[in-house]
Amino acid sequence: MNFNPAASHEKATVLVVDDTPENIDVLRGVLKGDYKVKVAINGEQALKLCFSNSPPSLLLLDVMMPDMDGFEVCARLKADPKTEGIPVIFVTALHETCDELRGFDVGGVDFINKPVTPAIVLSRVQTHLKLRAAYTFIRQTFGRYLSEEIVDNLIDSPQGLELGGEKRELSIMMADLRGFTSIGERLPAETVVKMINIFLGRMTDVIQAHQGTIDEFIGDAILAIFGAPVERHDNALRAVRCAIDMQLAMQDVNRDFKLAGYPPVTMGIGINTGPVIVGNIGSQKRSKYGVVGRVVNTTSRIESYTVGGQVLIAQSTKDACGGSLKINGDMQVMPKGITEAMTIYDVGGILDENGLSLPEIAAEPLVELSVPISIQIAPLVGKHSSASFSGCISKLSLSSIEIDSDHICPPLSDLRVVLLNDDQTVISSSLYVKVLAQQSCKAGSYQAHVTSLPPEAELMFTTVLKQNPCL
Known part of the structure; x- marks a missing residue:
């Protein structure tokens, strides 16, 4: 399976969050040729757009904004499973190391300093969108087989x-x-x-x-x-x-x-x-x-x-x-x-x-047949049939049968049973049963559970049961 993060059916959406119109215009001009651009002028608007039915693919987030700064916006996004996967790049005039460390602590993936360099903005956005696409691809692939917790463990471990x-x-x-x-x-x-x-x-x-x-x-x-x-x-x-x-x-x-x-x-x-x-x-x-x-x-x-x-x-x-x-x-x-x-x-x-x-399984009573059903029996070895031998069904229900034969099959063995007409023509060749126990009253008699009842066998059993009502 080949993966190409750039092979997208539609442009990714970048949300620009800034309270200064000039900064918004600059970033929109840088991005509009390659991405869809949405704008929010404060933290509340940004959160509303992120929690909508059409969330952005990535945020370019200013830090110094009134009422709610960028650090708090990012922290809220990362605290919610619905939005924690959206990459957040801080775009800010803050230059101190402690500010960058705080940004990473709340979940940011990168820092771009103002005034911005267009090539740097495009490169960082492209890189983090590719990383997110690859991460999503890995999660979806592993997630078909493993729990989310196990996927996290494999991704986070360098030796995974x-x-x-x-x-x-x-x-x-x-x-x-x-x-x-x-x-x-x-x-x-x-x-x-x-x-x-x-x-x-x-x-x-x-x-x-x-x-x-x-x-x-x-x-x-x-x-x-x-x-x-x-x-x-x-x-x-x-x-x-x-x-x-x-x-x-x-x-x-x-x-x-x-x-x-x-x-x-x-x-x-x-x-x-x-x-x-x-x-x-x-x-x-x-x-x-x-x-x-x-x-x-x-x-x-x-x-x-x-x-x-x-x-x-x-x-x-x-x-x-x-x-x-x-x-x-x-x-x-x-x-x-x-x-x-x-x-x-x-x-x-x-x-x-x-x-x-587990639900209790009510055992259906076996009905003794006035005329036994002739059968050929082939024990299964794995998925394959071994040499067959003759026998008959002396009692039956739709879920189990009693077999009489000179050939004894051990309990828990699987059998393929061929149902025969009076003239020895085949009625069904795909009835499968599992032997449950030997019947103590008859040396060559054993009860078997029906594991697969094909339609032609079910029709025959239903007809025979009507002709042999349970006493």
Whole structure:
């Protein structure tokens, strides 16, 4: 991305503030060929113009004025977030060092002494407008991914862009849309991109509100970190609170999807806490601020065990949150690359004074089918299907199914299910489910949560449920 501060669609506006008409005429004559010029003859007028809907790009501000001097005008501008970014150049007959120091203390960026030299005025104005444009560009670019506080930290630090990293205890979050692969297979590419942008835009707002740093967008997934670049003491609890807010914000996402005619989606979130290497990673030509380490990989594994609407956390995250969490349950898992079983926890909410809860998910009763539905089952390894085997659906609802098969699938594994007609023709090849538990009454029977229900499968399930009313 190339940036040219001079490439502006319209002239910048310079506000000249002076109580002497002769001085105003001189500055207007110097500026009018290159800039739009507005004039104020006192501090009150200047503030009114700056707080208007069309504020100036820069101020040339006299110091010695009646009622309110230039130092006070500048201080008021810098005290308000709406106007603190407007560069102020003092144009004054004051020549003492103490006056210049006071001007910088209240937020001025430069001093021009009277009588002015036209070339100096133009050069200083041009320089500070370029600096402001570059600063705005950097803030807008970083601000798409980082909170405002973190952007300030990176800009203010002279070492902010140096390559290198440090070991630090962080909380890592991975969020991913469940079953979105199936949705992407049956929708136009432009629709998929629009859906992802709506989702990522809303989630970015939530993450930034909790001082999280977005490390990466990975398709429909988000990797975020809590505790860097700004160190904090409550990384784990902020990450969990953020995750709950993200799940609640999915209501807004799905409302926007519905208005646009898109199908609804759900999201799973995993959180882990531990030591990672964090910093600017890459080469001198291309680098990014990010994290590496086993904790990051384990976070991805934890997220893979989620179903839609769920937040799963590691033991380390639970311990870091103390007794502040409502836990709905726990499970033992053996993620790939981990040598020992680990316990992960299903978060229901936060119990502190700012308590926050995930909505209770009412389980739909499974309806036993008089005639089971024939299926082909293919376990997923990552995003890819492995060898398939036969089975049938003996019970179902719109959110879960019970599968009977000679091939046993372990709990939390993901399956791609192909629905078959009586004549073995395919009804749907893009039903995705996650195995929840083995059914103790049947050796080859297990319950699975539906993570993606395509329209043709939903139509079939609805029809079958009407033919098999719940007793």
